Amino acid sequence: MSDKREIITTIVSSAIDEINLDLVKKKISKSSDSEIYGRKDLLDSFELVNFIVLIEEKIEDKLSITVSLTDDKALSQDYSPFGTVGTLIDYVTASVNEQSVD
């Protein structure tokens, strides 16, 4: 696993811990195939917004990079990058790598 991906995994894990504090009925598990948003809709749209904003902030604090995780690229993908914990980590890592190249 690359250093960057490892950091992103830690960031997402920490964001899951924080968001779980606010979730009453269900909790997000940290396994790669754990669903976040999609068919089973673990998070509602309001909770998903909070979750994504939290990850953006943690990236900024940890890596000093500002990213927008809800750009056109995210919305145009065939499968939502916010579907599972695994796809989310893939997507965030790709977004951060793109920013680093700029």
Next chain:
Amino acid sequence: MNNLLTEKQVILISGTRKGLGKYFVEHFSKKNFIIVGCSRKPVDYDVENYHHFCLDVSDGKKIKQMFSFIRKEYGRLDVLINNAGVGSMNHSLLTPISTVHKILDTNVVANFLLSRESAKIMKKNKFGRIVNLTSFAVPFKLEGEAIYAASKAAIISLTETLSKEYANYGITVNAVAPPAVQTDLIKAVPKEKMDVLLKRQTIHRYGTPEEVCSVIDFFIDKKNNIITGQVVYMGGV
């Protein structure tokens, strides 16, 4: 979790170099706010507790950097006044597309960007006040201001929709349409044209920056947490 790094309220005002924006800085400085302001060029004044950013308000990257500063330095943002705006008086047949883009970028895109980034900080403290500046050019349907009026109509729409999206975060979003105020924006407008405009207002006189601040003070008052999605047309339409 308490993220607040200062006990003072923090206000962000766009377009602070001159006109109403400059007056807002003085007004909120007297009220003991920490003020963050921005405009394309530096300001020529020195006000206590004021921090200035030189940026184009439609530049998403620069805007994000400004909000990064606010979050790290103060850990809070209580009020946003979306004041920055540009106008252009011209018949639509003589309005170049570059002018259209410039007006929409500054008046609409920037308003959206600043509101979005502000709400991200405000929601953490479950409190926020966003005040947008719209214009009587919308209800008066002023000839020669087609794009300006369209951009300010968009502000009303944003005010109403964002008020719903942000309600659960304890953030209110309201708009004020100042009356004709003698600022730089209307210096170039011929007196005869201004007289006609004043006649169309219900109250036929110029307003003052103090009167505009009075409406903003009402919107941002902590007690008024049920006032949202509203537009006040000063001077009456």
